[in-house]
Amino acid sequence: MSEKRSIFEEVGSDDARPEIRKGGIDAGRRGSRKGLRAWLVLLFLMVAVMIVVGGLTRLTDSGLSITEWKPLSGALPPMTQADWEAEFALYQQIPQFTEMNSWMELSDFKQIYWWEWGHRQLGRAIGLVWAVGFLGFWISGRMPTGWVKRSLLIGAMGGAQGAIGWWMVSSGLGEGMLSVASYRLAVHLGLAFAILGTIAWYVFLLSREERDLMQARRVREAKQFGLATGWMHFAFLQILLGALVAGIDAGRSFTDWPTMGGQFFPPYAFDIEPVWRNFLENPGLVQFIHRMSGYLLLIFGTVAFLRGRRSANPATRRAFTAAYIALWGQVALGVAAVMTAAHLHVAITHQVVAVLLWVLILRARFAAAYPVATSVRG
Template identity: 85%
Template sequence: MSEKRSIFEEVGSDTRPETRAGGIDAAKRGSRGAVRIWMVLLFLMVAAMIIVGGMTRLTDSGLSITEWKPITGALPPLNQADWEAEFALYQQIPQFTEMNSWMALADFKQIYWWEWSHRQLGRVIGLVWAIGFFGFLAAGKIPPGWKGKAFVVGALGGLQGAIGWWMVHSGLGEGMLSVASYRLATHLGLAFIILGLLAWYIFELSREERDLMQARRAREAKAFSLATGWMHFAFLQILLGALVAGIDAGRSYTDWPTMGGQFFPPYAFDIEPLWRNFLENPGLVQFIHRMSGYLLLIFGTVVFLRGRRSANKATRRAFTAAYIALWGQIALGIAAVMTAAHLHVAITHQVVAVLLWVLILRARFAAAYPVSTSVRG
């Protein structure tokens, strides 16, 4: 008796046709994966930019380049005459005449390279974004709904460059020995916003769109709401930290838990008009940063305890990781105070701020799109 044949089998063929399922989904996965790699690269570079920016501030290097040349400034001084010309420009600003008049050319080169590296890294980030964005756009590889998101990252990066110069320009005026602290806070705040957007986009691209749509229905609303508040509170603390760094307030009172031997620092409102004390008085600015840190720890504890009640293991782990980082950051903050913002301690404090920021966002994402776990785990 002859064997039955499939109606889809070609006559005279002994092999069944090869079937390939999910071709459209596979194409989407491929584009999402490539865009994700691009954004991971941008994320790492922005994180490095924040760290180099911190070193630039801690070494008082930010005013060593007194001109804004987005294109031609990519080339550093190439000969002795170029170096002397660059040094001559620096010698005209108050930071040199009133604070660093002892500097020779060799000393100037040390601070110049920090600022040049900071600006150069910004240029490279812009180039990597442009190549990736327009390359993916031309190839049609940007997933649906992602063109606007990818463009926003580049637009904010361009704005950051302009704000960077706005910040530097504030330190070149008469009587200024450093940049304005509120402009530094704006510059750092936008850097963390860009980093946060990239982190969130990477989290989204790490999972399939259909998976996210299903997970969104199981959103842990209370944990997500608390994590959102935690995120905003942490961002405020980052801005306050920038104000501290902008006026070297971390070196004004080096005792802990008191300040100058008392709870509230002396001479906290000596500057006129009164409002300037909240931006320029080292004692008051450091006091506000300390108190905000304590409140952030208390609120973070509440958020952690709520996150630990999640039925999903991934969510619990995400909140735990963020909470551990918070304790580490508090400890580093205290160490930074008691060492008068020692270079290595202060820059580690900033590195962990980046880590804490990303981990809080990760916990928020885990609550927004929980990864369900089966009974068997």
């Protein structure tokens, strides 16, 4: 016969309680998320520096100083006087030297050579960091589920960028060319920003737990996300147009603002035959298109910002505000670049802020896609 028990006695106090398992969604797929994120952040910083160095290489007209593509042996610079003279002799055979830089001595050539060599060397370093990191995570089994393909995508884009870089340089070695083809420069720069944006998005994903992202995705802010997506595409188009401007030094063609040559529409905008070439090669028309696109981007960004400020989530509002502030800074720098005839420091700052703006727009888009949960009291 069982003895009586008090109604206040705790039932089963001596029984072993079952272990509560937390984070079931992340179990088995987590891997080394923090380590992977640190690796991607390093790649992001290196690609950002690569874009800046590429801009300086273009602004100093150094991109054609190395006339051969040697992915492996080219990692070593000229080591002897004879090596330097041989490299200089190759440069002396291309139109940029014969028609524009025939005044150069070996010492002058070395200055532009180091810019291009450093740019290519940084590309090799990025490839090495990617390969070592990917193989390390993959072989050790620390790669989170679903991240092998994403990591391979970054590597494939980087490999394509190297090939496109040479495709761009080779366009400037032909007869009558004093610099690389502007449309090839636009493709090269566009892919660089696509790589940077892809890495940034992956870093954002790894900054939050998988279960948190799955929950946040259910409450996506559709209107803010749609506007941020449009803003991102518009900004990318403006980056491509900026590359066309840089490719033909169109930023130095008209240095007055808000007019161009004292009028709204630049003179001689369609002087090149056939007409379609003016959209790629006429400095006045190319700069005009870049200006008008910049104004439209500012208007679109204002609409996106105002909509973003209506979000119920403070993190989303802050993300849209930060991107909008950067947009105004970029517009101001664009005007300054025009009025200083693309002065080196102003022009490169303009490119640096373009990188910042690009990432901040992506951040606003991510914040709308995966809103951060906030209590009623904030």
